[in-house]
Amino acid sequence: MSAVPLLKVRDVSKFYGSRIGCRNVSFELYPGEVLAVVGESGSGKTTLLSCLSTRLMPSSGMIEYHMRDGQYRDLAHMGEAARRFLMRTDWGFVHQNPADGLRMTVSAGANVGERLMAVGDRHYGNIRASASDWLRRVEIGEDRIDDQPRAFSGGMRQRLQIARNLVTSPRLVFMDEPTGGLDVSVQARLLDLVRGLVHDLGLAAIIVTHDLAVARLLSHRMMVMKDGAVIEQGLTDRVLDDPREPYTQLLVSSILQV
Amino acid sequence: MNDLATYNFAYLDEQTKRMIRRAILKAIAIPGYQVPFASREMPMPYGWGTGGVQVTASILGPDDVLKVIDQGADDTTNAVSIRAFFQKVANVAVTTKTVEATIIQTRHRIPEEPLKEGQTLVYQVPIPEPLRFLEPRETETRKMHALEEYGLMHVKLYEDISRNGHIATTYAYPVKVEGRYVMDPSPTPKFDNPKMHMSEALQLFGAGREKRIYAVPPFTEVVSLDFEDHPFEIQTFEKPCALCGAENVYLDEVVLDDRGGRMFVCSDTDHCEDRRAHGHAGSMLASTQHQRKEPAE
Amino acid sequence: MATPLVVSEVAKSFTMHLRDGVRLPVVANVSFSVKAGECVVLGGPSGVGKSSILKMLYGNYGVDEGQILMEHDGRLVNLAAAEPRTVLEVRRTTLGYVSQFLRVVPRVSALDIVAEPLQARGVVAEEARERAAALLAKLNLPKELWALPPATFSGGEQQRVNIARGFITDHKILLLDEPTASLDAKNRTVVVEMIAGKKAQGTALVGIFHDAEVRDAVADRIIDVSEFSPRKHAA
Numbered sequence: 001m002s003a004v005p006l007l008k009v010r011d012v013s014k015f016y017g018s019r020i021g022c023r024n025v026s027f028e029l030y031p032g033e034v035l036a037v038v039g040e041s042g043s044g045k046t047t048l049l050s051c052l053s054t055r056l057m058p059s060s061g062m063i064e065y066h067m068r069d070g071q072y073r074d075l076a077h078m079g080e081a082a083r084r085f086l087m088r089t090d091w092g093f094v095h096q097n098p099a100d101g102l103r104m105t106v107s108a109g110a111n112v113g114e115r116l117m118a119v120g121d122r123h124y125g126n127i128r129a130s131a132s133d134w135l136r137r138v139e140i141g142e143d144r145i146d147d148q149p150r151a152f153s154g155g156m157r158q159r160l161q162i163a164r165n166l167v168t169s170p171r172l173v174f175m176d177e178p179t180g181g182l183d184v185s186v187q188a189r190l191l192d193l194v195r196g197l198v199h200d201l202g203l204a205a206i207i208v209t210h211d212l213a214v215a216r217l218l219s220h221r222m223m224v225m226k227d228g229a230v231i232e233q234g235l236t237d238r239v240l241d242d243p244r245e246p247y248t249q250l251l252v253s254s255i256l257q258v
Numbered sequence: 259m260n261d262l263a264t265y266n267f268a269y270l271d272e273q274t275k276r277m278i279r280r281a282i283l284k285a286i287a288i289p290g291y292q293v294p295f296a297s298r299e300m301p302m303p304y305g306w307g308t309g310g311v312q313v314t315a316s317i318l319g320p321d322d323v324l325k326v327i328d329q330g331a332d333d334t335t336n337a338v339s340i341r342a343f344f345q346k347v348a349n350v351a352v353t354t355k356t357v358e359a360t361i362i363q364t365r366h367r368i369p370e371e372p373l374k375e376g377q378t379l380v381y382q383v384p385i386p387e388p389l390r391f392l393e394p395r396e397t398e399t400r401k402m403h404a405l406e407e408y409g410l411m412h413v414k415l416y417e418d419i420s421r422n423g424h425i426a427t428t429y430a431y432p433v434k435v436e437g438r439y440v441m442d443p444s445p446t447p448k449f450d451n452p453k454m455h456m457s458e459a460l461q462l463f464g465a466g467r468e469k470r471i472y473a474v475p476p477f478t479e480v481v482s483l484d485f486e487d488h489p490f491e492i493q494t495f496e497k498p499c500a501l502c503g504a505e506n507v508y509l510d511e512v513v514l515d516d517r518g519g520r521m522f523v524c525s526d527t528d529h530c531e532d533r534r535a536h537g538h539a540g541s542m543l544a545s546t547q548h549q550r551k552e553p554a555e
Numbered sequence: 556m557a558t559p560l561v562v563s564e565v566a567k568s569f570t571m572h573l574r575d576g577v578r579l580p581v582v583a584n585v586s587f588s589v590k591a592g593e594c595v596v597l598g599g600p601s602g603v604g605k606s607s608i609l610k611m612l613y614g615n616y617g618v619d620e621g622q623i624l625m626e627h628d629g630r631l632v633n634l635a636a637a638e639p640r641t642v643l644e645v646r647r648t649t650l651g652y653v654s655q656f657l658r659v660v661p662r663v664s665a666l667d668i669v670a671e672p673l674q675a676r677g678v679v680a681e682e683a684r685e686r687a688a689a690l691l692a693k694l695n696l697p698k699e700l701w702a703l704p705p706a707t708f709s710g711g712e713q714q715r716v717n718i719a720r721g722f723i724t725d726h727k728i729l730l731l732d733e734p735t736a737s738l739d740a741k742n743r744t745v746v747v748e749m750i751a752g753k754k755a756q757g758t759a760l761v762g763i764f765h766d767a768e769v770r771d772a773v774a775d776r777i778i779d780v781s782e783f784s785p786r787k788h789a790a
Contacts, residue, residue, distance in 0.1 A: 030640055081405045088409075103392075103413070109420055110413045117416065118409025124419055124485040146420050188661040195660070217660070221639045235614060235639040242616040246572030253573060 006031050006204050012061030020228040021047035032202045036219035044228035045208045053174045092165030092173035096180045098157035102149050109145040115168045134163040155186035175207040224248045268315040269347040278316040285473035290439030297469040308466025310382035314363045323351045325359035330367035330525035368450040370507050370529040373459035381444045383465035388432045388442040408440050434481045449492045449508045454480040499524045502533035503540040559727050559759040560589040565621030580785035581607045594760040594773050599780040605763045613652045614642040651729040653721030657713040659706045666701040669719040690719040710737040731762035735769050747772045
């Protein structure tokens with residue numbers, strides 16, 4: 001593992017008027033590390049994810065990212081152009097609803113190729129070959145390359161969204177409930193796929209989920225949030241097998257056993 | 259004309275003209291950038307060239323010579339009406355000859371005769387935003403222009419190739435101006451795109467309904483977007499013009515009868531007439547003319 | 556180093572917040588060390604905290620007090636207070652664990668489950684699979700099962716996949732939580748041989764074995780965990 005954190009988060013808070021979105025969240029994320037953020041709806045996990053991914057400006061605190069040039073940049077003080085460039089090259093964002101992360105009216109191939117074109121790739125054949133390769137990696141038939149995601153099932157759309165994000169070899173991927181709204185069998189396949197890709201590509205990921213089984217399967221570390229604050233964090237199997245906080249114990253004891 | 263006194267010169271009031279000229283100057287200063295302007299109601303419906311007419315009205319002087327074309331022709335309804343309009347409200351000289359005109363207002367064509375320094379070409383633009391069909395939000399497209407995020411433009415071309423095997427966009431083909439802004443050249447055929455590049459003339463674009471003006475100053479780089487392995491190409495025609503025998507010009511199809519008879523003739527009527535006046539003749543005129551041009555192989 | 560694992564005055568209790576915060580002390584003052592090539596067996600009646608100690612050694616359970624010192628990558632790491640990242644790194648290269656039950660990952664084949672720890676240490680996939688296959692063969696797992704995900708395997712078959720996964724690497728410390736519980740006599744013998752092999756390589760082993768025969772065959776030393784009972788300690 002690399003000795004330098006990819007992301008440094010210090011005392012990040014977000015207030016909506018007098019209401020708390022999240023408060024005083026601090027952590028560091030290293031390359032190749034998968035962090036799960038769990039908690040029930042309203043616990044602040046999505047607010048935190050929005051702050052980290054620059055979709056929301058935190059009320060206070062600092063988020064620094066280790067750029068490819070080796071420098072740390074404070075995300076709040078980055079220009080919008082640089083931030084958007086980061087988001088479509090070095091970062092990925094997988095939305096819970098694939099329609100939010102895909103262009104539903106352009107083909108699967110163009111959905112995957114868009115990021116390549118956005119960074120200046122101008123060779124149709126190469127773009128198509130990359131798109132085709134990524135569709136294969138996310139287990140979408142290459143014969144579907146010219147179909148629009150409108151014609152895809154929920155699970156396929158989600159896999160397409162993942163391919164679209166990973167094509168530029170990002171180092172950090174944010175995922176917001178990536179398996180929400182999918183059938184259990186489809187979930188299992190997606191989880192396995194994400195697990196394999198994260199492992200093979202050495203991706204760092206921050207996954208927001210309320211599903212502890214997803215956290216167990218995908219993450220190395222987890223943070224449990226309640227009322228906007230992180231109440232417990234640590235190694236994923238430690239938090240799940242030996243929960244300390246009352247709320248974490250409640251969460252863990254609420255898992256349905258099959 | 260008796261009723262000239264009831265109009266200000268060139269119809270628009272002077273305040274409005276100044277406002278539009280400011281927009282034009284800004285557009286010239288930032289080639290390819292869409293400058294918002296307070297588009298006025300004109301005595302014609304949207305879609306008939308209200309943008310172009312306002313631009314022309316704002317730059318027109320008493321000494322100008324105006325030419326108006328619609329799809330290359332001087333004699334179609336839109337061209338005739340706009341020409342008559344300016345004759346009435348500005349009493350300017352009008353012409354159908356490209357070389358004589360100082361201002362040419364056009365709908366969807368660039369004349370075949372290369373334009374010269376001092377001439378101004380005014381385009382009528384229906385939808386100025388090249389990104390519009392891919393990104394419906396104006397807030398987002400403005401941001402994309404500001405940040406030079408043009409990947410989406412190539413997504414459109416990619417889709418074209420994946421569906422048709424080649425870039426099938428034949429008109430309103432997107433261009434990059436002076437290495438910066440991506441611009442919609444209005445629905446001119448892509449055949450005309452190379453004429454915009456390093457043109458000696460000033461090119462102004464007016465979109466009345468969308469309230470935007472943009473410009474390509476003389477001697478500006480205009481590059482059509484493409485892929486390395488699918489380079490930009492213009493349309494080619496198998497036969498020369500049936501009337502004047504011209505090659506390497508843009509041709510319109512004319513249906514002759516209801517048995518499938520048709521011919522292809524110059525879309526630029528002035529160019530065609532000029533060639534015929536100089537003795538060129540195409541296959542359809544061969545029987546009545548003494549000179550005949552060799553048909554292309 | 557002669558002593559790869561030192562456990563010093565470790566204490567552990569559970570606070571059950573869902574049951575009015577009742578505090579359940581598990582163990583206290585746990586102190587022992589394991590030498591290279593030594594197999595230490597945790598003994599004592601069930602419920603005395605053997606598994607809890609093993610889980611603390613693996614970083615799976617939190618530690619209330621004390622230190623768990625391991626020689627890792629040329630330095631000394633206190634696993635009881637280490638960052639999650641460090642724990643993961645120690646697990647990857649120094650500390651192995653064979654649990655009682657296999658945690659099944661959907662869709663991953665038995666062979667790949669066994670090969671994974673090697674791949675995580677940088678061994679190329681092909682070689683890792685070859686070595687995984689050799690181990691599964693040694694443990695008499697029918698070859699037709701290798702390509703299948705173990706979710707549908709019997710208890711004994713899953714256990715053998717688990718053992719192979721734990722034994723495939725050359726971790727310096729190996730924790731064994733009843734690895735032979737659901738095995739037949741023939742495969743128990745294989746496991747005993749494999750443990751002997753690890754000892755010969757200088758691995759420090761800590762295990763729980765209920766089967767007296769196996770225990771006697773592998774143990775260099777038996778630690779009676781009831782010695783670490785918090786009640787006894789308090790008294």
